[in-house]
Amino acid sequence: MNEVQRQASIDTQPAETDAVSRRSLVTGGLAAVGAVAVGVAALGRAANVAAAQQPLAKQVVSADPTLCVGCLACEVNCSTWHASVGRSAEPRIRILATPAVALRTEVASYLPTRAGFSPATCKQCPTPWCLPNCPTDGLRIDPATGNRYINEAECIACGKCEVDCPVEWQGTWARNGGAKISSKRVVYDPALNVYAKCDLCIGREGGPVCVERCPVNLAIQSGYIKSANLCLELVASTEEQWKKLV
Amino acid sequence: MKSFEHMSPTSVQEAVKMLSVGNARVIAGGTDLLGIMKDGLLPTDRVVDLKAIPGLDKIREESGELRIGALARIGDLASSALVQQKAPALAAAAFAVASPQIRNAGTLGGNLAQKVRCWYYRDADRADCYKRNGSYCYAIFGQSELHALFDGAACFAVTPSDTAIALSALAARIVVAGPKGEREVGVDDFFIGPAVDYMREVALAADEIIVDVRIPSTWSAQPSVFLKAAPRKAIDFARGSVGAAVIGSPVIQKARISLGAVAPTPKRATASEAFLEGKRLDAATIAKAAELATEGAKPLANNAYKIRLTQGLVRQALTRLAS
Numbered sequence: 221m222n223e224v225q226r227q228a229s230i231d232t233q234p235a236e237t238d239a240v241s242r243r244s245l246v247t248g249g250l251a252a253v254g255a256v257a258v259g260v261a262a263l264g265r266a267a268n269v270a271a272a273q274q275p276l277a278k279q280v281v282s283a284d285p286t287l288c289v290g291c292l293a294c295e296v297n298c299s300t301w302h303a304s305v306g307r308s309a310e311p312r313i314r315i316l317a318t319p320a321v322a323l324r325t326e327v328a329s330y331l332p333t334r335a336g337f338s339p340a341t342c343k344q345c346p347t348p349w350c351l352p353n354c355p356t357d358g359l360r361i362d363p364a365t366g367n368r369y370i371n372e373a374e375c376i377a378c379g380k381c382e383v384d385c386p387v388e389w390q391g392t393w394a395r396n397g398g399a400k401i402s403s404k405r406v407v408y409d410p411a412l413n414v415y416a417k418c419d420l421c422i423g424r425e426g427g428p429v430c431v432e433r434c435p436v437n438l439a440i441q442s443g444y445i446k447s448a449n450l451c452l453e454l455v456a457s458t459e460e461q462w463k464k465l466v
Numbered sequence: 467m468k469s470f471e472h473m474s475p476t477s478v479q480e481a482v483k484m485l486s487v488g489n490a491r492v493i494a495g496g497t498d499l500l501g502i503m504k505d506g507l508l509p510t511d512r513v514v515d516l517k518a519i520p521g522l523d524k525i526r527e528e529s530g531e532l533r534i535g536a537l538a539r540i541g542d543l544a545s546s547a548l549v550q551q552k553a554p555a556l557a558a559a560a561f562a563v564a565s566p567q568i569r570n571a572g573t574l575g576g577n578l579a580q581k582v583r584c585w586y587y588r589d590a591d592r593a594d595c596y597k598r599n600g601s602y603c604y605a606i607f608g609q610s611e612l613h614a615l616f617d618g619a620a621c622f623a624v625t626p627s628d629t630a631i632a633l634s635a636l637a638a639r640i641v642v643a644g645p646k647g648e649r650e651v652g653v654d655d656f657f658i659g660p661a662v663d664y665m666r667e668v669a670l671a672a673d674e675i676i677v678d679v680r681i682p683s684t685w686s687a688q689p690s691v692f693l694k695a696a697p698r699k700a701i702d703f704a705r706g707s708v709g710a711a712v713i714g715s716p717v718i719q720k721a722r723i724s725l726g727a728v729a730p731t732p733k734r735a736t737a738s739e740a741f742l743e744g745k746r747l748d749a750a751t752i753a754k755a756a757e758l759a760t761e762g763a764k765p766l767a768n769n770a771y772k773i774r775l776t777q778g779l780v781r782q783a784l785t786r787l788a789s
Contacts, residue, residue: 289606291603291622296596296660296664331767333765334764334765334766395661433601435602439607445607
């Protein structure tokens with residue numbers, strides 16, 4: 221199965237069989253709270269309760285702004301890989317312009333003027349608030365990895381996930397002169413009229429493309445730059461970790 | 467060099483049809499394409515030669531606009547009395563290109579659509595460069611003397627074309643022909659940065675060709691200049707260049723300033739342009755406009771010199787326009 225076929229199989233996977241979606245949350249949630257009234261609001265509340273009980277994602281992309289030189293390779297690679305498998309080309313990871321952030325000496329000795337950038341992406345919230353109010357089966361939790369992801373084939377661009385997303389971009393985007401088209405970590409793609417967010421490159425061999433191809437990561441891994449941690453790395457997703465993420 | 471098929475269409479439509487198959491490339495002067503093919507940078511199975519298409523090399527005035535066919539030779543642009551009169555910056559940029567031999571072979575269309583000169587991209591051993599469909603940019607932690615101050619995104623190679631900088635200052639429009647007919651693109655939209663697509667420098671599909679370049683009457687015949695700095699006076703690519711044009715004297719109504727060799731595309735100095743509106747070109751104004759031109763520059767390890775270089779070029783260009 222090639223990359224595009226593998227992605228297609230993820231997109232066509234029926235929500236009710238395996239992946240967690242609003243539908244399964246509502247059903248499960250109703251059972252959990254023992255609700256009798258079946259109004260829309262009740263359904264929503266039931267789903268919210270159930271959202272809090274979802275398994276954690278196994279991993280999340282963590283960024284260290286003191287190592288980021290703002291080369292935008294993560295954004296470009298995110299865009300290119302997702303487009304290559306037929307998904308939105310909107311970058312799900314963004315470099316934010318954060319002038320207060322200083323570079324660590326090990327990197328600053330090579331690129332002294334390229335400080336003030338912070339990569340940020342979806343934090344794979346332990347309680348996925350974006351999920352319960354999705355009116356289709358667009359937002360899902362992958363049963364194998366716990367990844368919170370958007371099945372773009374089902375997305376009707378209603379924007380509820382963006383409203384419900386609790387995490388704002390802390391600063392302006394470094395690209396496009398700082399123009400933002402979304403305020404939250406779920407971003408709108410006007411080209412395809414869908415919402416997109418970090419799916420940890422679900423189905424990609426080698427894991428998230430941003431982590432694999434970050435030039436700073438490669439410089440650290442090859443020993444060129446000395447650092448105990450990477451600029452972008454995969455860490456276990458926990459409540460504690462969530463609070464530390466940029 | 468690998469063997470390839472050579473085709474000589476006699477009309478634009480025929481050329482476009484021939485380009486829709488496989489790895490077809492356009493050749494006109496061939497000054498860039500042959501080097502690319504020898505180095506194996508772009509897979510090429512078919513070369514479509516535009517030189518047999520009649521009428522594509524005309525330099526003329528039509529509907530008040532200066533219009534230049536894509537096959538007009540760079541040397542002809544440099545020596546054309548019409549271009550010198552209507553678009554002095556373009557004539558100067560054409561004269562600054564390479565050497566007499568290359569100017570006599572190379573065409574305007576080819577100069578606009580040429581591939582970048584990043585030394586890592588052109589190095590046969592760097593097959594994992596982004597522009598070669600790879601996944602790494604050597605310039606970020608490597609030798610970055612040639613690279614971008616602005617708008618680098620994964621790839622940091624800069625636009626190599628001199629004529630593009632002059633045309634950007636002159637608000638030119640590029641006419642592109644494809645299977646669905648012709649379309650016009652503003653020069654600032656014609657060049658695309660790596661954040662949009664790092665494999666391409668210009669917004670041309672594989673089966674599209676540049677057929678005409680048009681400079682609107684608003685900007686033709688206005689004072690305009692082009693200046694270029696490079697280690698060698700000839701046969702060299704710019705380390706910095708500036709195209710500038712102004713409407714209004716002595717008080718400037720509108721200015722267009724475009725910077726070369728500092729970004730993946732011609733970089734408009736929009737802060738300087740806005741600052742100059744409604745002002746006279748005195749020494750203090752020129753100095754401030756030059757300073758504003760490089761606002762927001764983020765140099766890599768070895769290219770910070772381009773900031774002072776570019777500011778100096780802007781200062782010189784505006785001083786010339788003032789006189």
